[in-house]
Amino acid sequence: MAKKLRVGVLFGGRSGEHEVSLLSAASILKAIDRRKFDVVPIGITKEGRWLAAVDATGLLEGDPSVVARDLRAGDPDATPGAKLLHEGMPTLMAPEPATSAAASAGTMKRRVADRSSAIDVVFPVLHGTFGEDGTIQGLFELAGIAYVGSGVLGSSAGMDKDVMKSLFAHAGLPIVKHIAILRSEWEASPRKAVAQIEAALKYPVFVKPANLGSSVGISKAHDRKELGPALDEAAKYDRKLVIEQGVGGSKSRARELEVGVLGNDDPKASVVGEIIPGKEFYDYEAKYLSEGSVPVIPAKITRAEAKQIREMAVAAFRACDLAGLARVDFLMEPDGKRRIYLNEVNTLPGFTQISMYPKLWEATGISYSDLITRLIELALERHEDKDRNTYSRE
Incomplete structure (x- = not known):
């Protein structure tokens, strides 16, 4: 029987998207294929303290001191994460914040190795600052650990909306005035x-x-x-x-279209979806705290428009040197010429079962559990390719 891969699911973090990360991680922990993977939950508090798996569950249990209870989870069982984790699961003795990123990386890998089974791949579910911006990716690179998603450059470029738009413009992709x-x-x-x-x-x-x-x-x-x-x-x-x-001017609002991209050197685009916000635009409250926003998958657009958007999504993915996954967002003029503008890429999009990225791929033919598996495979594929690099002349 083949040895299971050990996957570290990393969640929480210091960003303003801490709570969103918890919801995504809880859904992943519930849906990941346990026949293929041994799972090690790794938590990071809002203060930046790393938690061993047994303590990391507290971030997912709805402790009011850490988790906002009024967040609308992706599914009814997403918040009480204790139900998702098995007793006796191997724990990761993760480091306290260190003065050196290299020291943290080395400690992280060494302590896992001391338990006689190193982590094979990390699935970072850290949305926003310190998780989606290249910082944690640099830590993994120093430690030589495979990880899901884009590398340091792609993550940082995809996080900075100003730099991102410069790359889009250089690639000849249409963007809004800014x-x-x-x-x-x-x-x-x-x-x-x-x-x-x-x-x-x-x-x-x-x-x-x-x-x-x-x-x-x-x-x-x-x-x-x-x-x-x-x-x-x-x-x-x-x-x-x-x-x-703003696209559409003062009298009307833009249509908000989204595409999932999956792959490394040969990325593919999902069907196109549309979000109809319950508020004036799709802000944080509309996404996570209130009802009323409606996803439409596939979006009600022409075949030619869908083809154009999917091609633009792949071009945006490549322009920012992304890998693994990304959700690419577009704005369409509501009437008239129906011009389409590339808005942004999200290199670690929300990942609950009702988040747009998994739903787009479900509509394209890949289930939520299979999508998790495919992302882990892509991480290992990219890490193997990177191992071909020579870093010394000797």
Whole structure:
């Protein structure tokens, strides 16, 4: 009988998407094929403290000091994660935050190895800062551990909306008009910053922290009165702010279309889906806290539009040098010419069973459990390819 692969599912983290990570991880732990994989849960608190598996379950049990109980989970059993974990499961003696990333990586791998069975691959379910931006990927690279998803470059480029859009533009992909300003510029001279924005863009505009996901810190400003508070909100989360001109103008809103991409050097695109927000746009509350947002899969668009969007999704994936998975988001003008704009890529999208990325692939023919397995296979494939690299002349 073949030895099971040992998979470390890493969740939590210090970002504003901590709670979303818990929901994704709980769903993965429930659905992963236990016939193929031994699973090691690894938790990181909001303070950055690494938890052994036996303690990591506390992050998934709904402890009010760590988990917001009012989050609407992807399925009814997603939050009480203690039901998902078996007693006696091997634990990972993960490190406390260290002064050196290399020291953390070495400790992480050594302590697992001391239990006579090293982790074969890590599935990071860390959305947002310190999980989706290349930082944790660098840790895995230093440790020589295979991991699901994009590498350091792809993760960091896919996280920074300003850099991402520059890569899209270089690849000739259509994007909305936007500018980026620094938090320090906004705080030092608000009037100058507002004048710069208004000279470049027309209201309404969307104001976003450059480095975050799940629509955290994003606001729609219809006029100058709303612009200042929107910039203040985004500035809580990042030093760089991205301001985008709204598609559809002030009288109508853009259609929000999404595609899943799966693969490494030969990525494939899923069917196209559409989100009809229960609010004015698909913000954090609409995604996770309130009812009313409706996913439509497949989206009600023409075959030619679907083909164009899927091709653009793969082109965006390649433009940012991504790997494994990504959800690629688009905006379509609501009427008239129905022009399509590439909005952004998400390198570690929400991963509950009702999240758009798994649902898009389910509609394309890959079940949730099989999708998890395929992502682990892609991680090992990419790690094997990387092992062919020579790092020394001797």
